[in-house]
Amino acid sequence: MSDDPVKARETSTGSIRTPRQRLRAWITPALRPWRLMLALKTAIAATAAWFLGGFIPGELGEFSYYAPLGALVSLTPTLMDSVRSSFQTLIGLGLGIGLAWALIVSPAPGWVSVALSVGLGTILAGLPGLGQGRDYVPIAALFVIIIGGANANEFSLGYLVQMALGVLVGLLVNLLIMPPLFVRESAAGITAARARMVDALRTMSTTLSSETEPAPDDPPPWEGSVTSLRHDIDAARGLVRDAAESRRANPRTRWNKHDFRGDQGALEALERIAPAVVELGDALRAALWGIPVPVRLGTEVRGTLADALDAAANLVDAAIDDERLPEALETSDRTLVALRRAVRSAHVDAVNRAGPDGGSASGSADDPADDPGGENLLFALRRIYAEVESSKRTDQAE
Structure with missing residues (x-):
């Protein structure tokens, strides 16, 4: 056992790293300038989306709490990735909402609809090309059935519109506020x-x-x-x-x-x-x-x-x-x-x-x-x- 009270670890390259150095190496990636800027832009976009979502007339404005979520999913480090993930998310939401409505109009009881929304949504999430949007297929279907309930029509439209608004706000913020170059x-x-x-x-x-x-x-x-x-x-x-x-x-x-x-x-x-x-x-x-x-x-x-x-x-x-x-x-x-x-x-x-005979003293010629x-x-x-x-x-x- 070492007499040194601070235990150090030897890396594969032979260098010794103290616990403080290991902690710094673990925290540093989260504090890089581009990530701090991404956090700031995400906060701005989510706040702006929530504020704007409340101005949508009618019952759609009551679902403004989904606008910040749309902004959150659209903010990624690069512009093209933001565009790609935003479209994938909206497509995933559309598939999930469509699945939920198919189950709502079916004669299946409520508990069966919940099970099918999750099971079939997970199957649909395996479709190629959905990318980040695959996670939202079963989520959207489940939300429409459980949270929407008797107001599934208004909920579905409000959910989709507010998410789309948040996505749009997130894309604009990512474009206008220092889009990163790595x-x-x-x-x-x-x-x-x-x-x-x-x-x-x-x-x-x-x-x-x-x-x-x-x-x-x-x-x-x-x-x-x-x-x-x-x-x-x-x-x-x-x-x-x-x-x-x-x-x-x-x-x-x-x-x-x-x-x-x-x-x-x-x-x-x-x-x-x-x-x-x-x-x-x-x-x-x-x-x-x-x-x-x-x-x-x-x-x-x-x-x-x-x-x-x-x-x-x-x-x-x-x-x-x-x-x-x-x-x-x-x-x-x-x-x-x-x-x-x-x-x-x-x-x-x-x-x-x-x-001349090709031999050698060591016999390895x-x-x-x-x-x-x-x-x-x-x-x-x-x-x-x-x-x-x-x-x-x-x-x-x-």
Whole structure:
């Protein structure tokens, strides 16, 4: 048991998080600026819908308490999602009300109508394309039968009209009050994934350059970064998707000059580079730990490989339009040439040691898993270089 009164938890990346840090990480997503703005707009829309709902003449105005609910369901982070969910909700309400009326005019007793409204409503909710509106099919049917009762006609019309009013108010508020653009979040997600990739490559280079051999029981120092890299790229992909959705029909795109296409290109490049980084980690794990298969990596190759890994890290760290990119490409190319020569030299030495009969002192010359020169490592590094260079050419062509 630790003597420290504050118990900390170790994450998959090896960092220690205190209870306060875990609590902050749990609360922070709910306090992001765009969510606080969404909460403010929802409050404004619900209040305005309730106020306006009371001005509808006749008995329809008596159901104004449903207008705030319509505003609530129509407010989502992006405009297009708001439009989509609003229409889906109204369609779901229409289906539920129609089902309720079918049961009302049927000879079924009240308790049977309640059961059928929920059961058949749940079945209808499974229709494709209803989206968020599927939840309101059984709810609307149940409300009309139970709450509407003898006044089902007025209730059904008032329920639908007030919900539609709230939806309209919510859409207008979402359109007029700072419709969100998630381009900053998108760029931040890509930056985080890029930083994770750079950290993995530099850790590999540092491990190779170290004069101390890693202990056989220790996990590779880069394992946490490589494992988290997959999660970071998935998260960045989701953020880019959200940013693309937030731009649709958004008037703020007219004066927002963020290079969203550049974000998409950067993410696609990282997605193509990530498998090469994972392959590098697996190959180095095999070379240093013999897992999952033993791979020989001569000392004559390690130095140039460490330089190539460090150059690859600098290359990935350079943005598509970064002024450092040409120099990073040149340095990476130079280290790859040196590594290619070292790999060829290692293979020549291995062949010479094997002798004319193809045998070797270790008896592993014919083992297909035996890689005395690190060809797979060279291929993965060349793949990273090619992807970055290709991204640069594409950016210049545009």
